[in-house]
Amino acid sequence: MKKDLHPNIVECSVSCACGNTFTTTSTKDSIRVDICNACHPFFTGSERQVDTAGRIDKFKKRYALNS
Numbered sequence: 001m002k003k004d005l006h007p008n009i010v011e012c013s014v015s016c017a018c019g020n021t022f023t024t025t026s027t028k029d030s031i032r033v034d035i036c037n038a039c040h041p042f043f044t045g046s047e048r049q050v051d052t053a054g055r056i057d058k059f060k061k062r063y064a065l066n067s
Contacts, residue, residue, distance in 0.1 A: 012026040016036035024031075038044070 007027045009025050009027060010029065011023055012028055012031060013021060013023055014031045014033060014036070015021050016039060017032075017034050018036065018039035020036050020038040022036075
């Protein structure tokens with residue numbers, strides 16, 4: 001095997017814009033990310049629901065459709 005072929009893997013600190021930090025391994029000393037598992041809506045379960053009932057009523061009112 002050749003010496004010094006592979007990059008040096010070190011323990012790295014990952015910092016999110018929301019303030020969450022965790023450690024992983026990487027070739028860099030630190031990583032900054034915009035979205036992590038603590039603040040992404042898919043992982044937190046705080047997805048925004050679209051009010052479709054209001055949109056349907058608005059459509060019917062606009063075109064005077066009564067059912």
